[in-house]
Amino acid sequence: MKSLILLEVGNLGGLIAMIIIVFILGALFISFIITMIVKVYYEWKGDKKFSRKQFIQTMLISLLLCGLVSGAICGGGL
Numbered sequence: 001m002k003s004l005i006l007l008e009v010g011n012l013g014g015l016i017a018m019i020i021i022v023f024i025l026g027a028l029f030i031s032f033i034i035t036m037i038v039k040v041y042y043e044w045k046g047d048k049k050f051s052r053k054q055f056i057q058t059m060l061i062s063l064l065l066c067g068l069v070s071g072a073i074c075g076g077g078l
Helices: 013-043 052-074
Strands: none
Touching (some): 013 052
């Protein structure tokens, strides 16, 4: 009996969607951790406050960087 590879099975749209969702959730988690580290560092000394707008901007920048790194790794750029 001949074994089938993953691409020959067909109808793997659900698997591809799950892989993409895992990548997105992983990037969101990593971005949240990085943003929390930046927030703690920013508020460490002094009376500076990390605003909600700064939090969202830092999260978006971190998410974009995670996407760039992921694209470079998965796209074969590195």
